[in-house]
Amino acid sequence: MKCLIEIDTNAFAENYLGKWEVNQTDLRLNTLARKYHEMCEAYDRSVCTGKSEFDQCAMPVDYWERMRVSENARKVLKEICEEAEKEGFTSQQMHNAISNFRI
Secondary structure, eight states, X not given: OOOOSOOOHHHHIIIIIOOOOOOHXXXXXXXXXXXXXXXXXXXXXXXXXXXXXXXXXXXXXXXXXXXXXXXXXXXXXXXXXXXXXXXXXXXXXXXXXXXXXXX
């Protein structure tokens, strides 16, 4: 049996599957978010004696380690937000990018 309707596959793909475009703003925010997470994880590994059983990331086991990790995370966040603001991003955009970051 022949199909009587011609289907424009490009139009179908654009209408129903979407068009993948890389947004340079999101790409840069994602790069800065990755930098934040990598810097924090590197410091955490130097301070923390525990590891998460789920993903093997460094995990603080006592008050002292938790305090050091939190101090560093605040310091790194401030540095990354300052870098982002120099590039024209708001701190809210940077916070959102860090929260939404997935490897």
